Amino acid sequence: MDRRFRCASSFTIIASHNYRLECTNIGKTNVPMGEGHYHVMVDGMDMAHLVGPFCSKSIQIPGRGLAAGRHTITVVLATDAHSMASMPTSVSFNYQPVGTKPLPAPVRSGKPTVTVLSPRNGASVGKHFTLALNVQNFHLACSLEGKRDIAGWGHVHVMVQQDGETSATPATPLLSMMKTPMGMKAGQMMMKATGMSHTALTSMLVMSMPGMVGMPCSTHIPIDLSSWRSGPATVLVLLANDDHMPTMDAAPAVLHVNIR
Structure with missing residues (x-):
């Protein structure tokens, strides 16, 4: 690479x-x-x-x-x-940045919430549509993803679930490769370089996020399901902290749609 x-x-x-x-x-x-x-x-x-x-x-x-x-x-x-x-x-x-932009100050202004403004629940949608959200008491910033958590800041996770598209068990190609002699050697090198235990390495290799279609920081999100099937699907929107963990006490927004 x-x-x-x-x-x-x-x-x-x-x-x-x-x-x-x-x-x-x-x-x-x-x-x-x-x-x-x-x-x-x-x-x-x-x-x-x-x-x-x-x-x-x-x-x-x-x-x-x-x-x-x-x-x-x-x-x-x-x-x-x-x-x-x-x-x-x-x-x-x-x-060595030309100019620095510090992390924002924590914001504690109430319980964070996310709701879907459109499409309406149960709507028929095309395979390209815009997901409009109403986010309250939570600031969205892509520039903070992967940084330390700051109260009141983060992004959203958008997940789509549909039978036949997200129902199969996710493949774990690297875990399969690790069972070969070359893969075992590579795994040992990785554990030595990172200090990870065998258990921690295995957990990382099997981790997946089926249905995750984006981690945006906008309230108007273009959704591309052009390769997905026509029929019922469920869209979940979750508020996420900078470390991608779900935001405490923030209920996910659930949207049921029928893809044309």
């Missing part, structure tokens, strides 16, 4: 590899192997440090809240259901 970056208030990674990058099938569990997206993590190798799923070869990562100095970016290929599909690749860099 070729890696390039520049140190500024944001930086760019350009990745090239033998893997078909696409987001059309993101979230689905019934898709062919060898396609998907990739996950990028800053200064860590777990969900709490996840910047977001990407499917383009050139991305920008906000440097907001990153201190000047040495940091590490880790990139791993992922299936459409978000299971690891490759060994992680890490690169360290010396971050």
Whole structure:
């Protein structure tokens, strides 16, 4: 994997590899192997440090809240259901931003809530539609994803569930590879480099997020279900903290639709 970056208030990674990058099938569990997206993590190798799923070869990562100095970016290929599909690749860099933007102050203004304004519950929708949300007492900011938690700040997780598209058990290609002699050696190297136990490594390899179609920070979200089936589907919207854990006391919004 070729890696390039520049140190500024944001930086760019350009990745090239033998893997078909696409987001059309993101979230689905019934898709062919060898396609998907990739996950990028800053200064860590777990969900709490996840910047977001990407499917383009050139991305920008906000440097907001990153201190000047040495940091590490880790990139791993992922299936459409978000299971690891490759060994992680890490690169360290010396971050010297032109200008810094500090993390925001915590906000505690009441119980956070999210509701769906449109489509209406039970509506028939096309395979492309806009999900309009009403978010109260919670500030959305993509630049904070993967950073330390700040009260009152985060983003949303959008999940779609549909029989035949998300009902299969997600594949875990890297876990299967780890059972080969070469994979066992790679796993030992990874445990040595990260300090992870065998149990922790196995848990990471089997982790998946079937149905997860996006982690946006907007109240008007374009939804692309062009490769999904026509018929009933359920959309779940959850408020998430910067480390991607569900926001305390915030009930998910549930929307039932019929895809035309």
